Amino acid sequence: MRHLLLVGLMALTSHLAVAQENLLSTTEQAQQQEQQHNQNREQGFEQDLATLKKRQAALLAQRDALIADTDQLSGAFANNEKSLAELETELHLATGSLGELFGVVRQAAKELNLELQSSALVADKPEVLAILVTIEQARALPSMQELEGLWQAYVNAIQASGRISPIDLPYFDGEGQLQQQSLLRLGGFGLVNQQGYVAWDGKQAKSYIVQPDMTPTIGGLQQASNAIVSLDPSHGGLLQQLAEQPSFAQRFAHGGVVGKIIAGLFAIGMLIALYRGLRLFITRSQINAQLKRPEQPQNNPLGRVLQAYKADQDQAIEAIELRLLEQIVDEQQQLERGLSMIKLLAALAPMLGLLGTVTGMIETFQVITQFGNADPKVMASGISMALVTTVLGLISAMPLLLSHNILHAQAEAIRNILEKQSLGLVAQRAEANHSLKAVSDNAA
Incomplete structure (x- = not known):
């Protein structure tokens, strides 16, 4: 019995020794693998650090370049501001009172443009209105050609306002058809056709809804040399008000x-x-x-x-x-x-x-x-x-x-x-x- 026990203990002891050796071998292998992994990681960290340092150096160089460009642009901007101030001073000295003249010219062109559009004095000369619009919308001093155009517009308006002359303009008839019609221009007071006064909006003409007493017509003016007619000095404002005035029947209604x-x-x-x-x-x-x-x-x-x-x-x-x-x-x-x-x-x-x-x-x-x-x-x-x-x-x-x-x-x-x-x-x-x-x- 003792012999069997000794044999069992010996077998157990040998088995434990083998197991211990296996465990020690496994532990050493795991330690070696971990050391290898740590070395790989350290190498990767060193490579990343080198890359970051290179990138940092590039960014610092770029920053220095931008700072240099900024300094250069700031200097150029300051020089430009100084040059602009000097040029503005020179322009002010050179123009003198031409700035006030420019304002007067623009205002005159605007007023004349409004008057000519409502009175049809130069409806047959659209180039005159184009010159006035150019002067009105300009942001620089008017040229000599524009000043001459303004003067010529005044001359044409003065000459047309003193004459009764025929003129062909687009006209809306009673059926709503747009066609060219021969009208008669009474100076700067208005346009007339065979029915009476005609309204002009700068693009086309149309008859007023209500005509005043003693309304002039083309036939009546051609037959009578000293006819008495009703004139509208407001260039159509009073004639438009006639249509808005209700009659006695309308007021009673x-x-x-x-x-x-x-x-x-x-x-x-x-x-x-x-x-x-x-x-x-x-x-x-x-x-x-x-x-x-x-x-x-x-x-x-x-x-x-x-x-x-x-x-x-x-x-x-x-x-x-x-x-x-x-x-x-x-x-x-x-x-x-x-x-x-x-x-x-x-x-x-x-x-x-x-x-x-x-x-x-x-x-x-x-x-x-x-x-x-x-x-x-x-x-x-x-x-x-x-x-x-x-x-x-x-x-x-x-x-x-x-x-x-x-x-x-x-x-x-x-x-x-x-x-x-x-x-x-x-x-x-x-x-x-x-x-x-x-x-x-x-x-x-």
């Missing part, structure tokens, strides 16, 4: 329904006033004729008063006086018939105008709420209604009120005549009664 109601009431009131005025005039004529023949009563207010007196002349004086007063009241009612309606319409017209004003302002505020107040044209409808109805109300009220006062004064004048005549009749009857009483007293 702006009043809307309220404006039409006011116009209807005004017409009714004026018809009543005219009818009552005619009746009062006829009545006044009849009364004047009746005053010349009081013994023959006719069918008129004074005649009816005389008839009432004759019918009741056997009554007492108090009864006659009351009867005449009753007849005068009846006649007064006939004379003043319709005057209250005229007065009512005169008071109602401005109230309707105020109603239209309020309605128009409400419409204006609604438009402002929906679209804002950026565009005044959007609010123009409501404002026009507000103003037009106010004007219509005032215009309607004034003649109606004046008519009422005149007619009322006429009626009062007739009433005064009737009262005066009735009082005269009563006084005459009283005097007759007094005379009869005195005679009877004497006889007794």
Whole structure:
């Protein structure tokens, strides 16, 4: 048994020795490999360091070159600034007051260009406008050729403004067709064709929408040597305003329904006033004729008063006086018939105008709420209604009120005549009664 144990221990010992040797061999190999790897890495680091040093040296050289270039450019820039300042000083000394002259020339060319484009004075000479545009847009002193061109443009404009001369220009006809048409240039005031004045926008011509009174035409100017025509000194500005001025019908249409109601009431009131005025005039004529023949009563207010007196002349004086007063009241009612309606319409017209004003302002505020107040044209409808109805109300009220006062004064004048005549009749009857009483007293 011991022998077996010794043999086992020996075998185990030998096995452990072999394992130890293998482990030591493996460890040495791993150590050698690691040393080799470290050496390789150190060699790579040394190579990278050398490369970086070379690159650093190149960059430093490039930096030094850039610094040198910068210093050189800075010196050149400073020299250029100095040279530029010296040249500007020399230019200022050399030009003197030519700078102010250049500004005056540019301003004159700009003003003349605007005037010539709107008046068509040199529409047949586009080269003149080209020279003016060149001078206007120039950034240097004008040349002698440009100054002569400006002078020649002034000469051409002055010569053309004093003549009536034919000219062919592109024209838009009524069908929208662009074609060359022979026009007549009235100096610097405008262009005319067979229909009247023609607008010129610098490229083509077209007729104005509305022509003024005594509009000149080619045929009329050729036939009459001393014709009187309407001229527009604003080169078309006033003629364009004619198209924007609304007519009476357009202004009336702006009043809307309220404006039409006011116009209807005004017409009714004026018809009543005219009818009552005619009746009062006829009545006044009849009364004047009746005053010349009081013994023959006719069918008129004074005649009816005389008839009432004759019918009741056997009554007492108090009864006659009351009867005449009753007849005068009846006649007064006939004379003043319709005057209250005229007065009512005169008071109602401005109230309707105020109603239209309020309605128009409400419409204006609604438009402002929906679209804002950026565009005044959007609010123009409501404002026009507000103003037009106010004007219509005032215009309607004034003649109606004046008519009422005149007619009322006429009626009062007739009433005064009737009262005066009735009082005269009563006084005459009283005097007759007094005379009869005195005679009877004497006889007794």
